[in-house]
Amino acid sequence: MPKKKKVSKLDKLRYKRVSAWKGLSKKEIDKIFKYAEGYKIYLDKGKTERESVIYSIKLAKKHGFTDKLSKTKDKLILSNKGKAVAIIYKGRKSILDGFKLVAAHVDAPRLDLKANPLYEDEDLALLKTHYYGGIKKYHWVNRPLAMHGVIFLRGGKKLEISIGEDISDPIFVISDLLPHLAYKVQGTKKISEAITGEKLNIITGSIPVSDEEKDAIKLHILKILNEKYGFEEEDFLSSEIEIVPVSKARDVGFDRGLVGAYGHDDRICSYTAITSVFNLKSKPEYTAIALLIDKEEVGSEGNTSAQSRWLIEILGDLIKLEGKEPTEYRTTKLLAKSYCLSADVAAGINPDYKEVHEKRNAPRMGYGITLVKFTGSRGKGGSSDANAELVSYIREIFNKAKVKWQVGELGKVDEGGGGTIAKYISNLGVETIDCGTPVLGMHSPLELASKVDLYETYKGYSAFFKAK
Numbered sequence: 001m002p003k004k005k006k007v008s009k010l011d012k013l014r015y016k017r018v019s020a021w022k023g024l025s026k027k028e029i030d031k032i033f034k035y036a037e038g039y040k041i042y043l044d045k046g047k048t049e050r051e052s053v054i055y056s057i058k059l060a061k062k063h064g065f066t067d068k069l070s071k072t073k074d075k076l077i078l079s080n081k082g083k084a085v086a087i088i089y090k091g092r093k094s095i096l097d098g099f100k101l102v103a104a105h106v107d108a109p110r111l112d113l114k115a116n117p118l119y120e121d122e123d124l125a126l127l128k129t130h131y132y133g134g135i136k137k138y139h140w141v142n143r144p145l146a147m148h149g150v151i152f153l154r155g156g157k158k159l160e161i162s163i164g165e166d167i168s169d170p171i172f173v174i175s176d177l178l179p180h181l182a183y184k185v186q187g188t189k190k191i192s193e194a195i196t197g198e199k200l201n202i203i204t205g206s207i208p209v210s211d212e213e214k215d216a217i218k219l220h221i222l223k224i225l226n227e228k229y230g231f232e233e234e235d236f237l238s239s240e241i242e243i244v245p246v247s248k249a250r251d252v253g254f255d256r257g258l259v260g261a262y263g264h265d266d267r268i269c270s271y272t273a274i275t276s277v278f279n280l281k282s283k284p285e286y287t288a289i290a291l292l293i294d295k296e297e298v299g300s301e302g303n304t305s306a307q308s309r310w311l312i313e314i315l316g317d318l319i320k321l322e323g324k325e326p327t328e329y330r331t332t333k334l335l336a337k338s339y340c341l342s343a344d345v346a347a348g349i350n351p352d353y354k355e356v357h358e359k360r361n362a363p364r365m366g367y368g369i370t371l372v373k374f375t376g377s378r379g380k381g382g383s384s385d386a387n388a389e390l391v392s393y394i395r396e397i398f399n400k401a402k403v404k405w406q407v408g409e410l411g412k413v414d415e416g417g418g419g420t421i422a423k424y425i426s427n428l429g430v431e432t433i434d435c436g437t438p439v440l441g442m443h444s445p446l447e448l449a450s451k452v453d454l455y456e457t458y459k460g461y462s463a464f465f466k467a468k
């Protein structure tokens with residue numbers, strides 16, 4: 001038996017941060033690893049916002065949720081244009097008493113095809129892209145890429161494609177310059193300028209058709225697409241095709257404590273949010289909503305984003321189900337009685353770049369779910385700074401439920417920064433705080449998250465929904 005360390009009275013006064021792995025039994029670790037397996041499947045099934053929504057709805061239906069709105073049903077699914085979804089468990093109290101919301105996003109940084117993308121150059125066919133969200137462009141060259149998305153053919157027929165994930169599929173590549181010739185064009189430049197957006201062109205073909213003079217390779221690609229899908233070049237204009245890394249979520253490290261994958265930001269909070277609602281054993285006191293939205297990575301603009309009126313529309317539906325009219329006054333009042341965890345990833349300390357973090361306030365990998373009181377940059381600019389009353393409320397919930405949690409901020413003051421959807425929900429009157437999972441390599445094709453942080457995030461959201 002190891003001797004118990006003596007803790008002095010004064011030492012107890014300290015705020016201590018402890019690794020969430022420490023003190024776990026074999027059984028508890030097994031539970032964490034098992035939960036991570038479900039999450040890995042979720043990542044593999046959803047490489048785009050649309051796919052994540054489809055799979056989230058599928059899981060919800062498995063757990064008895066329905067998209068048929070009715071007074072008698074407590075477990076509801078509402079979706080918005082196939083790009084956002086709300087999973088709702090109606091509470092014992094009226095919706096007019098407020099709700100508990102965990103709001104995450106299902107879009108992730110990627111490359112989108114331009115509207116008119118296909119061209120031929122130097123005996124190769126290529127597709128032009130425009131990157132979506134904050135990427136480091138050099139992450140995307142010389143790596144296997146897959147193509148996911150929807151295409152509306154002439155006449156309006158919808159086609160869903162996913163090419164590159166299966167080992168028998170072809171893949172797509174942006175070919176970088178060889179080091180031998182890169183010194184002047186790339187080597188002397190800043191890393192952010194060495195590869196420009198207009199050079200993120202994807203190689204899609206190399207064999208010409210023999211009976212054409214001009215653009216014989218491009219025409220060959222069009223011929224293949226036409227034979228397979230009935231596709232014509234103009235159909236690119238009515239499509240949304242997203243280029244994502246070819247990858248499956250994998251365990252990282254000898255101890256398998258981390259999950260490496262594309263899209264932890266923010267599917268890790270999406271998965272933990274929806275499974276928290278699924279696993280509520282009985283009706284919660286307040287209506288529980290897991291909201292997975294789109295377009296966070298481009299500033300939450302548009303009708304599927306957190307700035308859209310969709311949440312108001314959802315609340316209107318819920319009020320109507322109680323036989324009342326969703327007046328503006330009623331809606332405003334209930335928003336002001338509500339709570340939201342703005343569920344987004346945090347930047348864990350990277351041992352190679354400690355200098356950008358302020359250690360006392362930076363989230364650590366494996367230290368649990370992270371509460372971020374404020375984000376923003378240069379003087380909390382653009383941040384929703386959570387009220388101390390709310391931090392107190394969440395802290396009490398987490399401590400009571402033995403959730404392992406830590407505080408976090410996004411880098412040192414004046415180092416950089418960023419925002420989340422917190423401010424948009426908060427602007428509606430809802431008590432809102434950022435709260436999610438720390439990751440390494442955020443916005444890269446291979447982000448890392450700790451399995452224990454994943455699990456503690458799930459525990460944290462569950463405790464929040466269950467609390468009175």
Ligand code: MN
Nearest residue numbers: 265266344345
């Ligand atoms: Mn995010």
Ligand code: MN
Nearest residue numbers: 109265297443
């Ligand atoms: Mn992000």
